[in-house]
Amino acid sequence: MFGFDILFPSLLNGLTTGAVYALIALGLTLIYGVLHIINFAHGAALMVALYAVYLLKVNWGVDPYLALPIVVPGMFALGYVLQRAVINRASHGKDENILLVTLGLSIVLENLALIVFKSDTRTIETAYTLATVQIGPAFIAVPKLVAFAGALLCAGVLMAIVARTDLGRAIRAVAREKHGARLMGIDVDHVYAMSFGIGLACLGAAACFLLPTYYVNPQVGSGFVLVAFTIVVLGGMGSFAGALVGGLLIGVVESLGGLVLGESLGQIGIFGIFILVLLFRPQGLFGARA
């Protein structure tokens, strides 16, 4: 139906988008794996990070990549405080409550952005926005390649933190058995907040990589939130490898689906996968049966 000349660029494009999806989904799956909660405000938090990158660029001329050391710690702090001050306090130990509170947070954040920034879609201009490199028959935008490499690098750093550091050990202990971890002297509330902070820090990095080729408006997060959930569910809730593979896969599905069905119907492919996986294989591709 389509020749290699059309399929290959589309595939590459899907992989570069998919890497950023994977980074967003890694944050979500970390929060799920440790806190066993679904962070419904993940999309809204990404929107906040995108506006932060946008404002840094427009007001102070900070290049989006140089904004990384500002936005990533900033998002980490936001996540830490939100978890300790709002989510933990409202949960009363019930998962439904956390779902509702994070839904409430996302409604508040999105509509505050609507009030402050209006519904305009904003983009930034950089020197390299339009730069491309040729790979075989495909021309790929340089920022997309940077995003691909950067997202994979961040994913590697995150996995190394969880696998090798003391904090990572504490996170894994709390995820496995929180009462046992508490008895071993681990401050569980602190680990919860750290995990939530790290999850949001991933969004900060994703925002820096996204904005040079993407846009920001108050609703931008809601598009990502279902995609991120699809990836996490597809990869298996709490599985890092699953989130990585799932992210790349969904990026490719979206890109090829858009090619075959057109932009808007291509999105249906993602939601279709989401519904089908939840119905028929809720443990995902890599997850253990809950």
Add this chain to the structure above:
Amino acid sequence: MHERLSQRSRDASGRSVALKDVATIVVFAVAVALLTAWLDSGVWLTFVMMTLYATLLAQAWNLLGGFGGQFSFGHALFFGTGAYVQAIAQMQGGFNPWLALVVAVAVAAGVGAVVGALTFRYGLKGSYFALVTLAFAEVFRILALSVGFTGGGVGLMLPLAESAGNMQFGSRKGYIALMLGLVVAALAVTAWLRRSRFGAQLQAVRDNEDAARAIGVDPWRTKLGAITLSGGFMGAAGAFYLQVFQYIDPAIAFGPQVSVEALVGAIVGGMGTLWGPLLGALVLHTLADLTRNLFGALPGINLVIYGAVLILIVMFLPRGIAGMLDRWKRS
């Protein structure tokens, strides 16, 4: 936590409680009717109409979320289905709007039954159920944008033809009468749920699905009944929306706003109660109108309030306003 099943005895006192429900619903309906007849300011009539409309949204959500414990994040799915069926049946099928309303409710209930059959068959609950309903609503939104007979992104505009036979009333009062009828129907179904065998089974499934199964309740069939009822009332709200505003597009029909309004109203008012949705709708609309007067018509300000109230209620009043009033009454 919830009403004990044993308190819901079926003796003479149970019957008198049921009579009390009927009596309060009649008093409520008469009071709203009198208030509407007495009011002549357009602003206040609109307030009454929109509060009743929000009450119906919250009541529909409450049937499944409050009594069944299944939290839907995508109730706009049924609302949008009702609105589009109401429009398409009239504009392309030549249906009378009153007949179209029946069809709209039936189709929305049918969509509820199909979604329920799929999701409950595979045992989805909690967060997963919430996400799947949201995904279904998104799929319908994209479909409504893409297929021809919905008018795509432009939406559908109902031709103006003012007469009661056309369900297009000259004043707000006609619409209030229609909506009051729908709200009373929803209240009656809710009151029935609190007393009936089906309602007791539904609440048993909500409180402990395994225990309910052990005493012979079929959770799948019970939840299926609840989502079908809930979808039907949500479809009625969508059809009503179309008749009042005479316009529908994919974002209004299937976007998150309606889903949020239904959910927040029920939770703020008190899940699994008879009057909670009305209390929630009343409080939220009063707050939204007050802020509109204070800050002007900023887009999104009412949703900021809804979100903030949702967080505060979950934090401090997990049983909603109705639960708080109940506690006062007892102490």
